[in-house]
Amino acid sequence: MKSFWCERAWLPDGIASRVLVRVDRGLVSSVSTVDTIPLGVERLHGLVLPGFANAHSHAFHRALRGRTHSDGGTFWSWRERMYAVAERLTPESYLALATAVYAEMAVAGVTAVGEFHYLHDGGNEMAEALREAARRAGIRLTLLDACYLAGGIGQPARGVQERFSDGTGDRWLNRVAELRGDDNTRIGAAIHSVRAVPRGTLSLVAGAFPERPLHVHLSEQPAENRACLEAYGLTPTELLAEAGALTPRTTAVHGTHLTAKDIGLLGATGTGVCFCPTTEADLADGIGPARELADAGSPLSLGSDQHAVVDPLLEARALEHNERLRTGERGRFTPAQLVGALTNHASIGWPEAGRIEVGAPADLVAVRLDSVRTAGADPEQVVLAATASDVRVVVVGGRVVARDGAHELLGDVSGLLRTGLGG
Known part of the structure; x- marks a missing residue:
């Protein structure tokens, strides 16, 4: 079981602060707000959106x-x-x-x-x-x-x-x-x-x-x-x-x-x-x-x-x-x-995905709120300010696959693209 603490999270009922998302076998098993960050959890800063x-x-x-x-x-x-x-x-x-x-x-x-x-x-x-x-x-x-x-x-x-x-x-x-x-x-x-x-x-x-x-x-x-x-x-x-x-x-x-x-x-x-x-x-x-x-x-x-x-x-x-x-x-x-x-x-064809709620795939996207693009933006309006450059961490099925523009499994994406494009 893995857990993620979200500074802010976009939940079905709106944005909440200090949200703990627990994951079991790739699915969200619980969503709660916490005053104290538990030991051993992955911290996701900024605003966490569904995948x-x-x-x-x-x-x-x-x-x-x-x-x-x-x-x-x-x-x-x-x-x-x-x-x-x-x-x-x-x-x-x-x-x-x-x-x-x-x-x-x-x-x-x-x-x-x-x-x-x-x-x-x-x-x-x-x-x-x-x-x-x-x-x-x-x-x-x-x-x-x-x-x-x-x-x-x-x-x-x-x-x-x-x-x-x-x-x-x-x-x-x-x-x-x-x-x-x-x-x-x-x-x-x-x-x-x-x-x-x-x-x-x-x-x-x-x-x-x-x-x-x-x-x-x-x-x-x-x-x-x-x-x-x-x-x-x-x-x-x-x-x-x-x-x-x-x-x-x-x-x-x-x-x-x-x-x-x-x-x-x-x-x-x-x-x-x-x-x-x-x-x-x-x-x-x-x-x-x-x-x-x-x-x-x-x-x-x-x-x-x-x-x-x-x-x-x-x-x-x-x-x-x-x-x-x-x-x-x-x-x-x-x-x-x-x-x-x-x-x-x-x-x-994945109707169970796209929400941070119990039973959904644990797909999370942490977006920075402190970049030159997003600083000062209302978190509820960050979609009108942020770009892909502000994506900090990406989680798919409870597994971190990308962090700060680099792929956790494949490394430098620009190098992959150069190879894939034949040059």
């Missing part, structure tokens, strides 16, 4: 950071650079890269990641590399195995896209059925997009694993909406609704260009929406209607997507800042709502 959930990751996209800005371009020209990275990856090189990326997440406070996985090569070797990478980095993984069959609506997969495709929906289903979860990994499913999965196959993917999380890229670009309307007379959201893909276990990623009807459909079905603000800015996607979706009934989560930045606190702050830019109003989300999105583990 962060990164609900949308493409690990191999990390290789693109700082390499795609010389000639401007669009999302579609960026995509060609992404294809070039995908073309050269092997299971061995992917293991090294993903281990480094997940370690980078760990030191930033991420305790579980949803990996939207579509680099298949017709088998599960790449998936197993991701599983092992998460294990080495000490964070939990939800493998969201994506069906990807077409290069666009009515177009076959070509070139490197063939590495993404299983050929048919049934082959995708059979391959994913071979994957097994374990103590550190849960298996989910994904529809890459309405561009990459034909209309006739959407319902197969949506219904394949009804107890597992289902994710889908949705309306990230206006061109996707136009192509869908031209081909089917429906928006992508309406097409997914027709296929039965909008459910409380579903998370739509991006949701940038939605109609009022789309927002209503997503909210009425309890479909979650994952925003990736730094990626959506980096790729010039636009700003989605986050407040309207939340008001309609869609739970919100956050992801780092292509990892232009790995900073969950920055993603949470950008959710609010984007709303301010879009509407000219402040306080579109309360700090508590931002923390809720930051810790939404249910979106990736």
Whole structure:
């Protein structure tokens, strides 16, 4: 049994001081306030938040950071650079890269990641590399195995896209059925997009694993909406609704260009929406209607997507800042709502996580309140001041995995990244 004393802790009922969290077999066994710090406990100074959930990751996209800005371009020209990275990856090189990326997440406070996985090569070797990478980095993984069959609506997969495709929906289903979860990994499913999965196959993917999380890229670009309307007379959201893909276990990623009807459909079905603000800015996607979706009934989560930045606190702050830019109003989300999105583990199939309470996984993130960024901040508003640089200690399942920017198990993350990136 291990115990952590928290100077301040973000509990379900609010922030409390001098909190003792006892851990048994990786789970919180008791939470209490104490006047005297017991001997032998680990002291966590600052504000201790529940572990962060990164609900949308493409690990191999990390290789693109700082390499795609010389000639401007669009999302579609960026995509060609992404294809070039995908073309050269092997299971061995992917293991090294993903281990480094997940370690980078760990030191930033991420305790579980949803990996939207579509680099298949017709088998599960790449998936197993991701599983092992998460294990080495000490964070939990939800493998969201994506069906990807077409290069666009009515177009076959070509070139490197063939590495993404299983050929048919049934082959995708059979391959994913071979994957097994374990103590550190849960298996989910994904529809890459309405561009990459034909209309006739959407319902197969949506219904394949009804107890597992289902994710889908949705309306990230206006061109996707136009192509869908031209081909089917429906928006992508309406097409997914027709296929039965909008459910409380579903998370739509991006949701940038939605109609009022789309927002209503997503909210009425309890479909979650994952925003990736730094990626959506980096790729010039636009700003989605986050407040309207939340008001309609869609739970919100956050992801780092292509990892232009790995900073969950920055993603949470950008959710609010984007709303301010879009509407000219402040306080579109309360700090508590931002923390809720930051810790939404249910979106990736870990509903028991994301809270500091008895029975939950002992996932803790201690954030400094005395740095140049956070000094003087109201602890309840620290999500609007802190960055990943302020993450002091990260605990996953009762085990310290990161401390002051260094990984306890893997050491210097920058060195891991240099190796994983091939230089």
